[in-house]
Amino acid sequence: MSTESPLILVVRPANAPTQVTGDLRKTTAENLTERRWFERLGQLNTPIQRWRLDDLPAGVELFIKRDDMTGSTLSGNKVRKLEFLMADAIDRGCGAVITCGGVQSNHCRATAVAARQLGLDIHLMLRSDVQDWLPIANGVPDWSAKNPSEVGCEGNLLQDRLMGANVYLVQRTEWYEEKLLPRMKRLAQRIKETSGKDSFLIPVGGSNLAGLFGYITAFQELMEQVSRTGKLYLIPVGGSNLAGLFGYITAFQELMEQVCRTGKSYLIPVGGSNLAGLFGYITAFQELMEQVCRTGKLYLIPVGGSNLAGLFGYITAFQELMEQGVLDRFDDLVLTVGSGGTTCGLCVANYLTGSKIKIHAVAICDDAAYFHRHINATLQEIGLTDVRSEDIVDIIEGYKGRGYALSTKKELEFVANIAQTSGIILDPVYTGKATMGLLNELRTNQSRFHGNRILFLHTGGIFGLYDGRMTSILKDGMRHVTDRVHDWWNPDDDPPFP
Numbered sequence: 001m002s003t004e005s006p007l008i009l010v011v012r013p014a015n016a017p018t019q020v021t022g023d024l025r026k027t028t029a030e031n032l033t034e035r036r037w038f039e040r041l042g043q044l045n046t047p048i049q050r051w052r053l054d055d056l057p058a059g060v061e062l063f064i065k066r067d068d069m070t071g072s073t074l075s076g077n078k079v080r081k082l083e084f085l086m087a088d089a090i091d092r093g094c095g096a097v098i099t100c101g102g103v104q105s106n107h108c109r110a111t112a113v114a115a116r117q118l119g120l121d122i123h124l125m126l127r128s129d130v131q132d133w134l135p136i137a138n139g140v141p142d143w144s145a146k147n148p149s150e151v152g153c154e155g156n157l158l159q160d161r162l163m164g165a166n167v168y169l170v171q172r173t174e175w176y177e178e179k180l181l182p183r184m185k186r187l188a189q190r191i192k193e194t195s196g197k198d199s200f201l202i203p204v205g206g207s208n209l210a211g212l213f214g215y216i217t218a219f220q221e222l223m224e225q226v227s228r229t230g231k232l233y234l235i236p237v238g239g240s241n242l243a244g245l246f247g248y249i250t251a252f253q254e255l256m257e258q259v260c261r262t263g264k265s266y267l268i269p270v271g272g273s274n275l276a277g278l279f280g281y282i283t284a285f286q287e288l289m290e291q292v293c294r295t296g297k298l299y300l301i302p303v304g305g306s307n308l309a310g311l312f313g314y315i316t317a318f319q320e321l322m323e324q325g326v327l328d329r330f331d332d333l334v335l336t337v338g339s340g341g342t343t344c345g346l347c348v349a350n351y352l353t354g355s356k357i358k359i360h361a362v363a364i365c366d367d368a369a370y371f372h373r374h375i376n377a378t379l380q381e382i383g384l385t386d387v388r389s390e391d392i393v394d395i396i397e398g399y400k401g402r403g404y405a406l407s408t409k410k411e412l413e414f415v416a417n418i419a420q421t422s423g424i425i426l427d428p429v430y431t432g433k434a435t436m437g438l439l440n441e442l443r444t445n446q447s448r449f450h451g452n453r454i455l456f457l458h459t460g461g462i463f464g465l466y467d468g469r470m471t472s473i474l475k476d477g478m479r480h481v482t483d484r485v486h487d488w489w490n491p492d493d494d495p496p497f498p
């Protein structure tokens with residue numbers, strides 16, 4: 001690589017990368033036409049709307065980005081990750097998908113719907129409490145009367161079951177790495193033996209990283225070089241299948257068309273690129289992949305392991321935010337952090353674009369130290385060694401309440417109040433707690449925010465609201481507003497409205 005050459009990128013497609021051996025061995029034109037790296041599942045772009053909430057501090061302007069509207073049944077933030085994850089599953093020839101989560105997991109529900117849409121079998125390992133599905137006599141579970149179906153058909157489970165998902169009830173306390181992952185592997189083996197199908201394993205929340213590594217290090221490298229010197233660089237694609245991706249900062253499409261047609265090397269001027277511009281070419285990446293897959297003349301850039309794939313969902317979401325003018329219109333972006341993938345994708349993109357927006361993630365489980373550790377590990381893994389999680393995200397603690405997926409009466413009343421006063425439905429596990437956190441911090445600790453123009457990312461999850469937990473709040477707790485059902489059977493009666 002020369003730093004002295006004029007503004008030039010050279011792509012040498014003849015040298016295929018070596019590290020993606022399993023996939024590359026199959027790169028015949030026929031196979032290439034079937035290759036997938038991305039599967040459109042979501043209804044994107046999602047809108048940004050003004051959020052008219054009562055009692056906002058003076059001067060604060062609050063908006064909401066509706067990622068709860070990425071679809072109806074297949075909704076919420078998980079869709080963005082699944083677009084990459086499921087494509088990877090198909091690309092690897094898997095006929096079944098195995099994943100895990102809580103008994104009301106949004107991630108599992110979305111994965112079940114996505115799998116069925118794509119014709120794949122679906123297996124869900126759901127963490128539950130024994131009393132969810134076993135009769136308990138004097139505090140002791142009666143195993144002789146066990147009936148797993150008793151776990152119910154409410155909320156996300158309703159959809160899981162409608163999708164015909166194979167559900168395995170596991171103990172709530174089983175940690176992913178130690179317990180669930182080995183069991184998922186055993187299940188995959190069993191599925192292979194009985195049906196001959198390979199399984200694609202998706203980690204909890206769809207959020208780990210493994211394969212992204214190269215793409216982001218290449219990105220980082222290129223961007224650092226371009227922004228420091230303003231010069232162009234030689235990027236041999238053969239040396240790194242990833243670097244090629246980031247060579248398409250300008251004239252990306254033309255390059256790929258030329259390369260696909262001839263298989264030769266091309267000179268590409270980089271002039272005019274900046275960090276923000278790169279994100280314009282994450283969509284160009286999509287075009288690249290399609291072109292590459294169609295022509296069969298070039299090497300393939302696989303989406304990588306499931307971990308990387310998930311992260312990409314929210315790196316591209318950031319691009320969408322940029323297209324929506326978010327970087328000019330807002331000072332702060334607030335969201336929920338659960339397993340960390342959504343936050344990490346947004347923070348990486350925010351950092352790499354040099355954007356000044358401040359990202360706050362409200363923790364609904366674990367604590368700030370845990371999430372910083374997780375994000376720092378990811379940053380290391382993807383080669384971003386010059387930045388720390390603590391510098392790029394403000395993790396807001398104090399709003400997980402009784403714990404993950406557990407609600408207090410106050411929290412449920414809050415969700416109902418927000419619906420009544422603003423028409424936005426929040427979910428009890430993630431966005432409800434996060435919004436509570438946002439409003440409380442605005443009232444008590446406003447200096448934590450960069451400015452007054454705040455965008456909340458609604459990440460979906462509302463099926464969790466339909467698991468029966470709201471009943472007592474609606475029927476009793478807030479009867480005065482939520483129980484407005486009247487008897488006016490007799491047409492001659494006066495209207496019963498109070």
Ligand SMILES: Cc1ncc(COP(=O)(O)O)c(C=O)c1O
Pocket residue numbers: 076077106107205207336337338339340341342343427430431459460461462
């Ligand atoms: C509705 C909703 N919001 C936010 C999150 C948190 O996203 P992440 O797990 O990427 O941190 C989840 C994760 O399950 C979710 O279902």
